[in-house]
Every structure is written in C-alpha cells, then in structure tokens.
Amino acid sequence: MWNLQNAFLKFAPLSLASASVAAVLIAATSNARAEDAKQFVMKLATATINDTQHEWLKRFSAAVEKDSGGKIKAEIYPASQLGPIPRMIEGVQFGSIQAWIGPPEFLVGVDIRYEALSAPGLFTSTDQQIKVLADPAVRGLYFPLGKNKGIEGIGLAPIGPSSIAMRKDVKTLADLKGSKIRVLASPFQLELIRRMDASPVAMTLGDVLPGLQQGAIDGALATITVFTTFQYVDVTKYVVESDQPYLSSLVIMSTKWLDTLPPDLQKIVRDDASKVSSDIVPFVKEFFAKQRDVWKTKGGTLIRFPAAEDAAILAKISSIGEDLSKDKPDLNAAVKLVFESAKRNK
16 A cells, blocks of 8 residues: 555645646647637728729738738729728728838828839839839838838839829910819929919828819819729810829838738738739730820820920929928939939839
C-alpha cells in the first residue's frame, strides 16, 4: 500500500503538469484556428461609377479575395453610396471605410501637398502622366503623406486630361469670361479657372449635375469619363477639351484597419494594389478614348480652341504650381518633385 501511494505521489505532479501543457497547447491551437478562420471586411468607396476608378476597385477586390484565400471580403460602394467625398475620406481616417479612390486634390484638407499632381501644365500627354505616377520618387511622396492623419496611399493610376462641360456653346476663351465653373477643392484648380477669366466654384461631384440643371453653375471642370458615365449630355451638349489639368486617381487606405491585419495579409493588400495600378493602364487609355466617341454618339459636341489660343492658355497657367506654393515650403518641394519627374519622363 505504501509503495502504491508513493508511486501516485511521485507521478501525480507530472500528470497535472502535462495536463496543463496540453490545455495550453489546445488553447493556442484553437486561437490559431480562430485567427485563420477570421474574415476581414474591406469596404471600398468612390464617387464615380462604371469608370476606371470603379474598375480599379473591382480588380483589386477580386485579387485580394483570391490571394487571401477568402480571409478578406471586399464590398464595393460606387457613386457616393457611402456619402459625399469629404465624408468618405473621413470614414477612411476613422476606419469605418477601408479604402477610397479619387483625385488626390480632395485630400488638401489632410495635407496641402496632395494637390501637387494637379498643377496645371504638369503633364502634356497621358503617356507622360503614366510614367510619373509610376515614378518611385512620386509614390514615395504620396503613399506615406497622410499616415499621421490615419491614411496611407496604396495605389496611383491615371484618369486623363480635363475638359469643361458647358451649358452654352463656346468657341474661344473669351466665351468663358464670367462663367461659373465647378472645380475640385484645390487652390490650383481655383486659380486655373480665374486665369481663364471665369469664376471657380468648389463643389463635390454629387452636386454638379443638379447645379448644371438648375443653372447654379454654367460649367464643370472634370474629365470626359465623368460627363459620359453621369449622363451630363442630358443637360449640356458642349465639352471644351482644355486638357488641363490631368487628373489622377489615388487610392488611400485606413491605417487603423491595415494595422488589424496580420503581416501576410498586409503584404497581399499592398502588392495587389501595386499590381492593379500597373495592369489597369491599358484599360484606362482605351476607356478614355471610347468616352469621346460615346459623347459624340449621344449628340454631344467636342470643342477645341484654336491652337494658338491653347498655347497661350498653357503659358498663362503653367506657373500656377510655383506661384501658389512659393511661400509654402512643403508644397513647393512637392511641386518641384513632380515637375522634375515630368521633365525626366517626357
């Protein structure tokens, strides 16, 4: 009996310790399995629909879902379904929206350097714009720019040159004098319209078409892709192909949400964003070219000012970036960086 009791006392502590270790291992395994099974929801938002920005989100969504093995589930909300642009940007900052795509000029309230890419005269062709947006120096500026405000860039892609949709027919620059023209929330665009002797009106995209319908504005500065996909031809038939500035799409993502992802999923998100930004370029060029035909097919008119007048306008507006940034060192450095990149990538 004594031997049996001693044997039990001798081996009982080992059995209890083993049980504890086993419990820890089981818990760890369960936690790992739970983490593996966890699904992250990624809400993707934009103000436009059925255009290159919407297409970017669709391609990105498919890539991330596939490469993450379904661990990330994407939901796409085009046409300002999650609110006007300022609210969508705030949503990304707070983490209620995971990503937004749109022209970086809308982010000037976060950091004024975001508007550097919209400096008039920066680009003279889409091919040049594509090269600049792929420049590591430019991405190195734009991607981390808003990180201290809760956002970071993960993708840059071209949209194309701007045009001005007008309620009335115009033949020359003089015909724009005194017109109220909608612009993005960018001092560069405000000054651009002023130098064309017109009056700029900053307005979010959702308000533009009603503004044109009601006569609150006479025209709108955007791209032909906006005018076709939002059916502006029902309100105005006239589009002046001014070509300035060229608009770009910046994809920003919530740093708060990114930080919740394990490192492997963070890498997938960033890698897929980079790949989609590169792969979508042929689609962007083809889509933009088709929209000019769409506009004309629907009864719209495309207008070009005389070549000499176009050249005079370009000379008049090309100094806007430098003129408006010379007293703002950070913005001036950003303007110089993108213009130097454009010079290298003609």
